[in-house]
């Protein structure tokens with residue numbers, strides 16, 4: 089097997105809060121092979137954005153890495169100097185955030201921002217602007233030359249997100265991390281961006297780590313999927329296998345809640361009964377136990393480990 | 409059902425920012441019409457879903473109805489009374505009775521206020537809303553599925569989905585009659601999305617709330633809204649009963665949009681309708697039907713004039729010379 093682009097091993101991260109230590113990630117394992125598109129799904133608040141901010145080392149000040157390792161193309165990211173890390177974020181890893189304003193500067197024109205990002209290039213400013221306009225066009229933005237003169241607040245939510253995507257693609261990264269990049273887009277653009285990402289991945293062999301709550305988007309875009317629950321990885325495998333034959337009870341319930349799968353129109357959508365456990369005061373045993381219909385004795389005592397070859401699940405019941 | 413909001417031919421015009429070059433270029437318009445003649449009705453207890461092209465003016469429509477964008481023309485009636493306009497052309501809605509949930513959740517929450525402070529603010533402005541603000545805050549949190557310890561957090565300590573739920577709680581705090589929710593479920597997982605939507609539909613039944621949901625999530629539309637409208641470049645190009653529109657879209661843009669929705673059905677190859685041609689900008693609004701340069705069904709007439717509204721028994725209407733059969 090080739091060596092992975094990204095290899096996360098037993099990563100644990102916590103936040104210091106007024107109530108105590110909030111254990112946002114616990115023993116997270118995950119790999120991204122070159123040229124693969126890996127999706128992350130999971131309950132809101134389960135730690136997806138925390139995982140990504142740890143990878144790119146842009147954690148909140150009250151966050152702490154409790155253990156584990158992250159390797160990017162064989163380099164240990166957690167021990168990298170912040171200068172080297174900044175350089176890596178500049179061209180090895182690119183990021184598209186959930187909220188496009190995170191990557192856009194509100195007081196600079198789009199054109200200025202898109203040329204600044206090419207500061208390593210020796211091309212003329214006019215060339216850089218032309219390149220920026222071409223990328224805007226490739227993500228489906230009309231009047232690209234005109235948009236370059238505008239400020240972010242002149243653009244609609246979806247246009248801002250496409251600008252952010254175009255900016256992330258400018259450096260032709262080895263790994264593109266996208267945190268819900270298409271939630272603000274209409275379906276035709278969403279499909280277009282999905283195809284764009286697929287094409288980019290084929291053209292540049294770039295790997296993609298993609299977070300989305302839209303299960304249809306994950307199904308169409310991703311080769312593999314990682315399912316997270318309450319700060320842990322509970323299932324991994326090829327998207328097809330995980331979606332067609334889910335093994336972890338949480339994954340099964342999550343898929344049952346997808347309104348896209350419900351044919352008859354209903355005023356009451358299915359939900360997963362119960363709440364996420366309190367991450368400050370974690371239950372013993374399996375984190376999903378209080379919401380699981382299948383739990384057995386051992387689930388209350390011992391946290392399950394992620395087990396399996398290609399299709400893995402962390403569950404005592406399916407493990408038997 | 410009694411009528412709550414009635415909008416006729418609403419237009420929103422923004423001036424275009426531009427420097428000297430723009431002033432010298434006489435062909436360049438000095439304004440853009442972001443909302444270009446929108447009509448809609450929302451009855452008490454009813455939900456209208458607005459979907460459509462990104463950048464088509466959905467948020468601007470919502471903002472205009474809340475007095476946050478300039479209105480060039482059009483009539484807006486709320487609960488039977490015409491909404492008056494201020495000198496700067498902004499509508500003057502009843503701020504308590506019409507609540508807006510902004511599209512960008514984190515940006516709309518002041519970073520220096522705790523969730524408790526954010527949620528009790530409406531009670532300070534409208535003291536009649538709650539006898540016991542502290543308790544009301546906790547009730548609101550539990551309504552949107554957040555535990556009481558969230559009260560002491562600041563917005564940046566919330567995940568995207570948690571911030572969205574705080575925004576919903578804040579909108580509900582003012583006990584509105586009309587809730588305009590701009591992407592209320594973006595960033596929520598399907599289970600919490602279900603919880604939020606079920607909550608909205610419960611409240612709607614209980615309080616007769618009228619709701620306008622702006623969303624890109626086509627999967628939820630059929631379940632939450634009896635009426636839907638499809639927006640393209642500032643206009644509603646199709647509107648009507650959601651069930652009918654999904655079953656049988658008539659406008660080619662609607663058909664393309666609905667077919668684009670990604671699905672988890674691995675064994676069905678999606679029948680996408682590819683839209684070619686450039687997405688038109690507001691500065692160069694195409695003549696005739698604005699969709700003509702991307703429309704697979706375009707005919708010469710479409711380039712010349714804008715089609716009148718056609719309708720089937722008043723339950724579904726569209727603006728197209730050559731609708732899908």
Ligand SMILES: Nc1ncnc2c1ncn2[C@@H]1O[C@H](COP(=O)(O)OP(=O)(O)OP(=O)(O)O)[C@@H](O)[C@H]1O
Pocket residue numbers: 103104105110112131132133134135136137138139148150367564565566567568569570595596597
């Ligand atoms: N700076 C912080 N201080 C304290 N707690 C935090 C902080 N940032 C995040 N959290 C908490 O950590 C957990 C994980 O948050 P994270 O943003 O990673 O979730 P997520 O999976 O990205 O959720 P979403 O899908 O809603 O975006 C949540 O419970 C959140 O409330």
Ligand SMILES: Nc1ncnc2c1ncn2[C@@H]1O[C@H](COP(=O)(O)OP(=O)(O)OP(=O)(O)O)[C@@H](O)[C@H]1O
Pocket residue numbers: 241242243244245246247272273274422423424440442461462463464465466467468469511690
């Ligand atoms: N203050 C403003 N000045 C000039 N143009 C504006 C202003 N606000 C919005 N626009 C323009 O109006 C158009 C519609 O924007 P709006 O945010 O209403 O779109 P939207 O339908 O909500 O899109 P999305 O689905 O991406 O959120 C965009 O082309 C935008 O650039």
Ligand SMILES: [Mg+2]
Pocket residue numbers: 136137138186267567568569
């Ligand atoms: Mg997140």
Ligand SMILES: [Mg+2]
Pocket residue numbers: 244245246466467468511590
């Ligand atoms: Mg919008």
